Amino acid sequence: MIENIKTVNDFNFKNKTAIVRVDFNVPINNNLIIDDTRIQYSLPTIRKIIHDHGKVVLISHFGRPKGIPSKIYSLRFMISYLSHQLKIPIKFSEYCIGSSVEKYVNELKNGEVLLLENIRFHKEEEEGNEKFAFQLAKLGDIYVNDAFGVSHRFHSSITIIPKFFKNKKCIGFLMKKEIQSLQKILGKGKKPITILLGGAKITSKISIIKNIIHLIDNILIGGGMAYPFIKVQGGKIGNSILEKYNEIEKILKNIIDLYQKQNQTNIHFPKDVVIADSFNNKANTKIVPIYSIPNGWKGLDIGPQSIKYFCDIIRKSKTILWNGPLGVFEFSNFSFGTKSIAKAIVNSTEKGAFSLVGGGDSIAALRMENYENKISYLSTGGGAMLECLKQTILPGIKAIIE
Structure with missing residues (x-):
């Protein structure tokens, strides 16, 4: 499975904007992260793009807001955590699509990271809506899937958005490790x-x-x-x-x-x-x-x-x-x-x-x-x-x- 799939190591992200689908759906208590394993596993992917002098647009879901924006399910709490982990300021957009987020992306400089608000605030995400996926795709040059935990879902940011990137799509280091680990179980x-x-x-x-x-x-x-x-x-x-x-x-x-x-x-x-x-x-x-x-x-x-x-x-x-x-x-x-x-x-x-x-x-x-x-x-x-x-x-x- 892993042999014929591109990873982030197959790309140089210099002057490119990478849309990185991550899974930051982590357990929290009073906005404090209880288990950050999923985030830690995705940080090498983000760091690789930054090291290449590329730009990063992070897409994630959090909880099950069912298409309704809510402070309870906002990803704002991730800003300070990611900033501390990556040792750079993290920009944040309260929208996932539209002119305001496109403006944020256009203003990104090499080595900068923009975190989008919870993708599931848009009901189109879980519907696998193609128009919604196209709007997301406009935000980047290369698509990276590093969200193993939701890669069995037929959601817009998982299965639809890659259609708009032809050969400019790949998996991140977390996904690669998951696949390799499972291959060790399945007879190898x-x-x-x-x-x-x-x-x-x-x-x-x-x-x-x-x-x-x-x-x-x-x-x-x-x-x-x-x-x-x-x-x-x-x-x-x-x-x-x-x-x-x-x-x-x-x-x-x-x-x-x-x-x-x-x-x-x-x-x-x-x-x-x-x-x-x-x-x-x-x-x-x-x-x-x-x-x-x-x-x-x-x-x-x-x-x-x-x-x-x-x-x-x-x-x-x-x-x-x-x-x-x-x-x-x-x-x-x-x-x-x-x-x-x-x-x-x-x-x-x-x-x-x-x-x-x-x-x-x-x-x-x-x-x-x-x-x-x-x-x-x-x-x-x-x-x-x-x-x-x-x-x-x-x-x-x-x-x-x-």
Whole structure:
């Protein structure tokens, strides 16, 4: 995928204006950034253009304002942060299109940066409006996509605007790292390759399992994802989460059949679980085999046998991807399984394995233990990463290649 796509290294930006689509949709509290990973990963792209004596127009979204301008979703809070990081003043436009922003761009000098207001203040962005994309395209000479986290979206600034740049379009360093990291998972990494899928949403990950089952050595399935699989194999799961089971029952049976025919890949499920009689941190608990959860009880974490079983597989792996927690890790009494898995992945990484972690909950679990800097690569896009694992070319990447 990366072989035939241009990056910012293929351009000299001197006297050129680069429109750089970034993903600055970061968590904040009282206008203070809680996690700046996405921004930090995009700074090298911006610095490269500045170093070339080019001009930078930054486009980003923030939150879900649904086409309505709002102070709550304004990107103004980014000005001082970016200025501090880049060590230059940052110009700001409260509009994304129109004569006033065009005037700002025309007045930009080499090495200067203009940040546009939240692109999603315009409903045309999420509609994929071509006229809107054309107005944006007028602002620059070269288009750069460095927003992996939204490159699975068919939005104007992602898939439509590149049409107006012919061969003057490319990806940034963040996008390049994301693609290269995922390629290490999809059959090109050192074996054994292990993918750990957790969380509650099984429907978004079924096609991933079907697509990668022949490429990797181990699939570990935990969290809420495990219970539909256990049920389809005849297990009793009590009141455990069961997302859209009636819709996916046949698909799950097909996956189990496919798995049984595959000699190279093993699908592994938890052996035991910590169950609770209600959904709260102080609920009564006990540990039971995952195939025999009593009625009225629900699985909220993997048990000690499961932790040892999964950790042993992770310890032997040379390439590891993790997406989704193994239990309700927000509750301290049900976080041990997820934390144990995080520690096992860190230990394997320290011994030379390549580890890729994506998805907000998985990264949040790493941060709880201060492990985020001990992973080979933190993906900046959970949804986009999952789409890549389905072995589909993301719309935002396809738009650069075409």
